[in-house]
Amino acid sequence: MNKQIVHVPEPTLRRLPLYYHYLKTVLATGREAISCTHIGNDLNLDPPQIRKDLAYTGIRGMPKVGYQIETLLNSLEDFFGWNRIDEAFLVGVGNIGKALLKYEGFKRYGFKIVAAFDKDPAIVGKSFCDVKVLPIEKLPNLCSRMKIKIGVIATSENAAQEVADQMIEGGIRGIWNFAPAAIKVPEGVIIQNENLAAGLAVLSKKLQLLMQSGKFRQEVVK
Amino acid sequence: MNKQIVHVPEPTLRRLPLYYHYLKTVLATGREAISCTHIGNDLNLDPPQIRKDLAYTGIRGMPKVGYQIETLLNSLEDFFGWNRIDEAFLVGVGNIGKALLKYEGFKRYGFKIVAAFDKDPAIVGKSFCDVKVLPIEKLPNLCSRMKIKIGVIATSENAAQEVADQMIEGGIRGIWNFAPAAIKVPEGVIIQNENLAAGLAVLSKKLQLLMQSGKFRQEVVK
DNA sequence: TTTTTATCGATAAAAAAATATCGATAACAA
DNA sequence: TTGTTATCGATATTTTTTTATCGATAAAAA
Numbered sequence: 001m002n003k004q005i006v007h008v009p010e011p012t013l014r015r016l017p018l019y020y021h022y023l024k025t026v027l028a029t030g031r032e033a034i035s036c037t038h039i040g041n042d043l044n045l046d047p048p049q050i051r052k053d054l055a056y057t058g059i060r061g062m063p064k065v066g067y068q069i070e071t072l073l074n075s076l077e078d079f080f081g082w083n084r085i086d087e088a089f090l091v092g093v094g095n096i097g098k099a100l101l102k103y104e105g106f107k108r109y110g111f112k113i114v115a116a117f118d119k120d121p122a123i124v125g126k127s128f129c130d131v132k133v134l135p136i137e138k139l140p141n142l143c144s145r146m147k148i149k150i151g152v153i154a155t156s157e158n159a160a161q162e163v164a165d166q167m168i169e170g171g172i173r174g175i176w177n178f179a180p181a182a183i184k185v186p187e188g189v190i191i192q193n194e195n196l197a198a199g200l201a202v203l204s205k206k207l208q209l210l211m212q213s214g215k216f217r218q219e220v221v222k
Numbered sequence: 223m224n225k226q227i228v229h230v231p232e233p234t235l236r237r238l239p240l241y242y243h244y245l246k247t248v249l250a251t252g253r254e255a256i257s258c259t260h261i262g263n264d265l266n267l268d269p270p271q272i273r274k275d276l277a278y279t280g281i282r283g284m285p286k287v288g289y290q291i292e293t294l295l296n297s298l299e300d301f302f303g304w305n306r307i308d309e310a311f312l313v314g315v316g317n318i319g320k321a322l323l324k325y326e327g328f329k330r331y332g333f334k335i336v337a338a339f340d341k342d343p344a345i346v347g348k349s350f351c352d353v354k355v356l357p358i359e360k361l362p363n364l365c366s367r368m369k370i371k372i373g374v375i376a377t378s379e380n381a382a383q384e385v386a387d388q389m390i391e392g393g394i395r396g397i398w399n400f401a402p403a404a405i406k407v408p409e410g411v412i413i414q415n416e417n418l419a420a421g422l423a424v425l426s427k428k429l430q431l432l433m434q435s436g437k438f439r440q441e442v443v444k
Numbered sequence: 445t446t447t448t449t450a451t452c453g454a455t456a457a458a459a460a461a462a463t464a465t466c467g468a469t470a471a472c473a474a
Numbered sequence: 475t476t477g478t479t480a481t482c483g484a485t486a487t488t489t490t491t492t493t494a495t496c497g498a499t500a501a502a503a504a
Contacts, residue, residue, distance in 0.1 A: 198236035
């Protein structure tokens with residue numbers, strides 16, 4: 001209730017869902033408690049870091065035992081608000097858009113796409129996983145009427161800014177952007193960019209360095 | 223040739239493709255040179271940071287003018303090796319797998335999926351964008367024969383580790399993992415995890431804080 | 445030519461994040 | 475009981491990353 005609003009580091013926020021997912025599978029094995037040492041071993045992370053991350057959710061562990069998995073899962077659900085459903089709109093029903101629509105895993109994180117929009121008349125009217133594709137013109141109006149706060153952009157680069165503007169006009173406050181575009185938003189609107197090229201670049205650069213260093217010929221020693 | 227291997231910060235690696243994509247579009251407008259101030263303005267980043275990032279690719283700018291866009295693009299291509307094609311295998315032709323297969327943007331980054339694998343007989347034999355889906359059993363052998371170094375995992379969580387092991391057995395050195403699993407790899411193998419839940423968690427937490435702070439009711443002031 | 449201005453490159457300072465240390469405590473075994 | 479051990483929580487240190495500062499330089503203007 002009177003929880004103080006503390007700043008949580010972004011790297012921590014990104015790791016927490018990882019723990020959550022992992023803990024779900026551990027709980028399914030019948031285990032009741034788990035230590036950071038154990039988690040760290042399975043997830044290839046340092047125990048002190050895990051402890052620090054988990055502390056942000058407000059949970060306490062016990063020496064010699066660790067954390068109650070069920071309590072921990074509840075803390076994480078509370079922390080992120082995953083027990084309440086966030087309804088979202090998706091714009092752009094191309095390859096990525098379709099994959100997002102079909103992805104089942106989101107409901108675990110309290111996230112649900114309730115309508116999709118596209119400007120292509122060929123796709124408007126179709127349905128994917130019970131979500132109907134509507135013409136883009138209907139977006140702003142429906143946003144405000146349904147009080148939607150999250151929008152997903154999966155359009156081409158050049159349509160992205162315009163779509164974002166329409167979303168904001170309709171009252172959307174958080175934009176999850178999959179288009180390779182730098183979208184400008186006013187203060188008070190959150191933008192989260194997903195960028196496949198970034199991950200690919202990191203991977204290929206590391207691989208390049210590995211190949212150059214010649215280590216790739218060595219036997220694996222642990 | 224005798225370039226020294228310097229460590230490049232990961233955040234820099236993740237930003238560089240962003241600049242690249244942006245510079246491509248700027249070049250298309252006919253412009254020849256550009257300053258960090260200008261880039262920063264369009265991409266919402268601080269000029270000194272952009273300058274530092276670009277410096278890692280070994281390029282030099284000119285006071286009062288900025289950087290030659292074409293030279294800059296070439297530097298980036300050289301830096302990442304995007305002018306050589308990296309061939310990759312994909313395992314798991316579900317929603318995400320299909321989206322990755324159909325995605326056109328990868329070739330810009332010297333990345334190409336040349337074969338796909340799945341264990342489901344219903345999908346084996348089908349083709350997506352000229353890439354044929356083969357039975358998973360053929361993976362290790364084909365890997366070594368084609369000297370494939372990059373593998374993409376888009377399977378379910380429980381299949382991920384086994385697939386990774388097979389990839390490594392076949393000689394794959396870099397794994398781009400889209401499954402929500404913590405894959406263990408021996409030294410000398412790079413693993414790059416993509417995790418949609420992470421981005422979603424960051425977005426929803428920021429949004430939550432925004433709503434709590436009450437700022438969302440304020441008018442936008444710049 | 446000389447002055448002004450925009451921008452770079454290098455360095456320094458600050459902030460953020462990861463990692464290490466260490467005393468305290470709860471469970472277990474002797 | 476009492477000692478031992480695993481693990482926590484808090485704090486301190488180190489590393490990494492971001493942000494700021496400032497002199498130097500090239501182009502444009504006076």
